[in-house]
Amino acid sequence: MRKIHISASTSYDVLIGEGLLDKSGELTRKVVKPCKCLLVSDDTVDELYGDRAQISFTYSGFDVARFAFPAGEASKNLDTLRDLLMAMGEAGLSRSDLVVALGGGVTGDMAGFAAAIYARGIPFVQIPTTLLAAVDSSVGGKTAVDMPFGKNMVGAFHQPCLVLTDTDVLRELPPEQLSNGAAEAIKCGVLNDEALLTLLEGGDWQDQIDEVVARCVAYKRDVVAGDEFDTGNRAFLNLGHTFGHAIEVCSRLTVLHGQAVGVGTLMAAAAADCPEAMLRRLHDCLKANGLPTRCDYDAQALAAAALSDKKRAGSEITLVLPEEIGKCRLEKRPVSDLRALFEKALDALERLNA
Ligand code: GLY
Numbered sequence: 069m070r071k072i073h074i075s076a077s078t079s080y081d082v083l084i085g086e087g088l089l090d091k092s093g094e095l096t097r098k099v100v101k102p103c104k105c106l107l108v109s110d111d112t113v114d115e116l117y118g119d120r121a122q123i124s125f126t127y128s129g130f131d132v133a134r135f136a137f138p139a140g141e142a143s144k145n146l147d148t149l150r151d152l153l154m155a156m157g158e159a160g161l162s163r164s165d166l167v168v169a170l171g172g173g174v175t176g177d178m179a180g181f182a183a184a185i186y187a188r189g190i191p192f193v194q195i196p197t198t199l200l201a202a203v204d205s206s207v208g209g210k211t212a213v214d215m216p217f218g219k220n221m222v223g224a225f226h227q228p229c230l231v232l233t234d235t236d237v238l239r240e241l242p243p244e245q246l247s248n249g250a251a252e253a254i255k256c257g258v259l260n261d262e263a264l265l266t267l268l269e270g271g272d273w274q275d276q277i278d279e280v281v282a283r284c285v286a287y288k289r290d291v292v293a294g295d296e297f298d299t300g301n302r303a304f305l306n307l308g309h310t311f312g313h314a315i316e317v318c319s320r321l322t323v324l325h326g327q328a329v330g331v332g333t334l335m336a337a338a339a340a341d342c343p344e345a346m347l348r349r350l351h352d353c354l355k356a357n358g359l360p361t362r363c364d365y366d367a368q369a370l371a372a373a374a375l376s377d378k379k380r381a382g383s384e385i386t387l388v389l390p391e392e393i394g395k396c397r398l399e400k401r402p403v404s405d406l407r408a409l410f411e412k413a414l415d416a417l418e419r420l421n422a
Pocket of ligand 1: 207
């Protein structure tokens with residue numbers, strides 16, 4: 069089992085290894101005294117893994133209630149949050165009790181936000197069951213729900229007290245979900261870790277999934293330690309997200325987040341005039357991981373969609389632009405540049421896919 073310690077306003081461990089789901093109660097007991105806990109999942113994950121988590125927590129002395137909501141990003145809203153808060157109340161949780169988020173990014177973000185605001189903040193544990201949540205959203209304390217005016221627009225910083233990533237669970241993911249998470253790992257490789265990109269570009273890294281998760285979490289540990297509240301260098305984690313966000317919006321969220329971030333990372337590199345060999349390498353890495361390398365929308369539609377990005381500040385947007393593999397820069401650009409940047413990126417995609 070690997071252990072990565074996160075130092076933020078509160079500190080905690082991320083444990084990565086095989087068989088952790090069935091030890092989740094025992095491992096949690098080392099950081100939280102047995103108490104009441106609400107196990108939160110979507111209905112798919114609840115059916116797959118809810119019983120095993122409940123047995124483990126119950127066996128370790130926790131008094132477990134369960135809350136499951138319909139799977140999908142559409143559930144990450146105030147209505148589900150309200151139901152979740154009511155379930156926490158009905159389970160009789162007090163400030164010293166616990167929320168356990170068992171699931172992907174939607175579950176972690178929403179259960180984390182409920183834990184942040186219930187009784188002015190109670191502890192929560194993240195047990196990510198998707199690769200995307202394991203390499204990114206379960207670590208660093210960003211919690212939120214979506215609003216009609218934007219994704220993650222109502223939320224809070226609230227660090228978990230423990231993150232448990234069971235690599236056996238990740239290995240059971242369908243290929244599309246593994247690809248979706250691989251995109252965030254590719255992003256980490258481009259940002260800071262050429263060896264990680266090398267590991268990913270064969271597309272056959274599943275036997276080393278613990279190494280992939282650990283390298284991403286180690287990078288995130290360093291970023292969060294330096295900028296927990298996202299006022300500076302945490303913005304590097306948004307590589308590929310401005311371009312990807314535009315694709316997600318244009319597709320009305322039918323393109324998965326990771327799929328959009330993957331091609332968005334390639335588009336950012338193209339917009340930054342990275343050398344052709346680097347673009348080709350990224351393109352081939354996306355393909356090897358079953359990720360899209362095309363974009364179906366035109367520059368005008370993408371630029372308009374990018375304007376709804378919360379990373380925009382008035383007439384400027386901060387872009388993360390790759391310089392070489394393992395090195396990127398932040399650059400503020402007027403939003404009026406967006407259309408030309410998307411045009412350049414789309415030209416590159418056409419060339420690379422020809
Ligand atoms: N997922 C980006 C961040 O944690 O800042």
